Amino acid sequence: xxxxxxxxxxxxxxxxxxxxxxxxxxxxxxxxxxxxxxxxxxxxxxxxxxxxxxxxxxxxxxxxxxxxxxxxxxxxxxxxxxxxxxxxxxxxxxxxxxxxxxxxxxxxxxxxxxxxxxxxxxxxxxxxxxxxxxxxxxxxxxxxxxxxxxxxxxxxxxxxxxxxxxxxxxxxxxxxxxxxxxxxxxxxxxxxxxxxxxxxxxxxxxxxxxxxxxxxxxxxxxxxxxxxxxxxxxxxxxxxxxxxxxxxxxxxxxxxxxxxxxxxxx
Numbered sequence: 001x002x003x004x005x006x007x008x009x010x011x012x013x014x015x016x017x018x019x020x021x022x023x024x025x026x027x028x029x030x031x032x033x034x035x036x037x038x039x040x041x042x043x044x045x046x047x048x049x050x051x052x053x054x055x056x057x058x059x060x061x062x063x064x065x066x067x068x069x070x071x072x073x074x075x076x077x078x079x080x081x082x083x084x085x086x087x088x089x090x091x092x093x094x095x096x097x098x099x100x101x102x103x104x105x106x107x108x109x110x111x112x113x114x115x116x117x118x119x120x121x122x123x124x125x126x127x128x129x130x131x132x133x134x135x136x137x138x139x140x141x142x143x144x145x146x147x148x149x150x151x152x153x154x155x156x157x158x159x160x161x162x163x164x165x166x167x168x169x170x171x172x173x174x175x176x177x178x179x180x181x182x183x184x185x186x187x188x189x190x191x192x193x194x195x196x197x198x199x200x201x202x203x204x205x206x207x208x209x210x211x212x213x214x215x216x217x218x219x220x221x222x223x224x225x226x227x228x229x230x231x232x233x234x235x236x237x238x239x240x241x242x243x244x245x246x247x248x249x250x251x252x253x254x255x256x257x258x259x260x261x262x263x264x265x266x
Contacts, residue, residue: 001227001235004219008033011079012218013072015039015062015118016089018049020187021137024207025086025214026053032215037075040089062089062114068121081129084218085122087115088137090156093149104151111155115162123175131174133218136163138179138226143238156181160226164240167224178221181238182210182229203231 006012012029014022017038026036030053038053039060040046050057056078060071075082090111095103115136126132141149142156163179170177185205196202213227213235221227227235246254 001213001216001220001237004216005032006034006084006215006219009035010083011035011037011075011081012084012086013037013039013075013082013122014086014088015060015114016137017055017057017086018046019088020185020207021088021210021214022086023049023053024211025088026055028208028211028215030054035079037079039071060089062087062118063109065117065120068117072121072125076125076128082122082125082132083129084133084135085118085126086135086137086214086218087118087122088135088214089114090137090139093151099150104154107149107151108155108158111152112158112162115159119162119166119177123170126175127173132176133221134175134177135214135217135221136177136179137214138163138181140181140183140228140230142179143181143226143228163226164224171223176221176223178217178224179226180210180213180217180229180235181226182213183231185210205229205231209234 012034014025014036016022017026018040022038026038029036036053036055037058038050038055039058041061042059047057058071058074060067062068072082091107093103093107119134122134136159138159139156141153142160145153145157160179160181163177167177182205186207210229213229216235217227222237226238228238229235248254
């Protein structure tokens with residue numbers, strides 16, 4: 001998947017915008033004459049990053065449903081429209097316990113429900129703009145769960161399922177929802193294991209490689225697609241396996257009731 005250029009003057013919102021992926025994405029989008037709004041927790045460091053990237057900054061805790069809506073309203077008020085929402089905020093678990101439920105819930109709240117709330121907030125603005133894109137930062141852990149971090153795996157797996165189930169509902173509105181699923185990348189999330197990656201000579205993605213995949217997902221992504229991003233292969237769509245269909249009493253493949261099909265397939 002190769003990125004095409006977004007229309008100059010487009011407006012993009014990036015949650016978790018001052019982290020590694022957000023910074024790389026903002027840099028690339030600003031070079032393409034896209035207006036960038038970085039949303040992140042309130043800190044002097046985060047505000048400084050936005051200033052350095054020549055981007056607007058808005059305070060956002062993605063677990064706050066009302067705050068997501070307020071941020072989108074602010075973007076529209078200040079910039080007139082919203083064309084793309086990159087729902088990128090996320091954390092990983094750190095506990096070494098077999099199951100730390102408090103941490104599990106915190107990770108799911110940020111990594112999964114932050115995506116749900118961000119989508120809810122962005123949709124009305126994208127509709128007013130005549131269409132647009134929502135790009136969700138998932139992970140390979142959402143396709144191949146990691147025993148080292150069950151909360152992260154559940155949250156990212158849920159994010160992929162959310163993208164796949166939402167996308168068909170929005171096709172008729174020219175709103176494309178996609179996910180990117182990077183492997184291990186050079187961001188703060190791998191800091192606790194960085195030495196181990198070096199010892200094993202294991203290749204990790206650069207933030208710039210992931211940003212390229214994000215832009216490509218915006219400009220030419222297929223609705224509901226989950227793009228694997230790995231060193232040496234770039235961004236490629238994951239091929240989901242189907243499940244066995246139900247059979248009728250006569251042995252024919254059963255047809256799903258019309259009411260259960262997405263609007264675009266009725």
